[in-house]
Amino acid sequence: MTTNAPMQKTQNQPKWERNQHLVLLGCGKMGSALLEGWVHQREKFKCISIIEPAGISAELEALDLITCYDSLEQLIAQNTTPIDFVVLAVKPQVMLDAIAPFSKITDENIVFLSIAAGLSSHWLREHLNGTKQIVRAMPNTPASVGAGITAIYADAEIPKQKTEYCVDLLKAVGEVIMLPNEQMIDAVTALSGSGPAYVFLLAEAMQLAGKKLGIPDELSRKLARETVFGAGVLLTQDPSDSSTLRENVTSKGGTTAAALSVLMEEDCFLDLILTAMQKAEKRSRELGELVLPN
Secondary structure, eight states: OOOOOOOOHHHHSOOOOOOEEEEEEOOSHHHHHHHHHHTTOGGGEEEEEEEOTTOOOHHHHTSTTEEEESSHHHHHHHOOSOOOEEEEOSOHHHHHHHHGGGGGOOOTTOEEEEOOSSOOHHHHHHTTTTOSOEEEEEOOGGGGGTOEEEEEEEOTTSOHHHHHHHHHHHHTTEEEEEOSOGGGHHHHIIIIISHHHHHHHHHHHHHHHHHHTTOOHHHHHHHHHHHHHHHHHHHHHOOSOHHHHHHHHOOTTSHHHHHHHHHTGGGHHHHHHHHHHHHHHHHHHHHHHHTSOO
């Protein structure tokens, strides 16, 4: 007796191609950080085309994977490979002019991955010929040393494998988390996007305070930086809450308790951080409004 086994659909079906033609629009600090990560993952790409009038480093230009162009028009004229993904890595204030040439492209299969603050999927869709394949992401500057964290939101219309490809692109510079809705991105910008600057300011303040307490400037700088670094490593490796780690350092009646009595008086430090992040979130929303055409 024989039985009809279910068909194994995955055996003979062609797999989705992972080696794609990626276009990077803008190669500033964040674009460069991403590019540095991608060059170590060559299997993901047919080729990487960069649109950057200022050019790129000779080292990157020498790689056969990468070609730099002054404009989209030049890219199309010299490279006939269909574009699969476009990473929008220019500042929000110049995005409108930067993406204008892409509005002429009618290929609905192209996925646009934007790392610009404030510019919504709706805004991008309106200025990219109505494309529905928009992904928004908010990385942060530790991406330049492979220690970034990026929050990402993808339109529901985008096929799962394309969203996963975008996640893979961003994993080249650190951890990636998916957001359940786009409305969170402005708050994420205020927290992790701008967050490194808050930490740098803390290190700066500690260094200056140490100097005023009589520690030589270079030694104070070293102590402040290594303290911030070590605390960061401990945060990532110890599963305890931040509050628990703080309490573990704070002996009753000790030096840390004396310092925290100032920082935590009437929640002044916590309120200051909240106020700062609220202002950053508001500014993120305003950036989207500032680039609207008249």
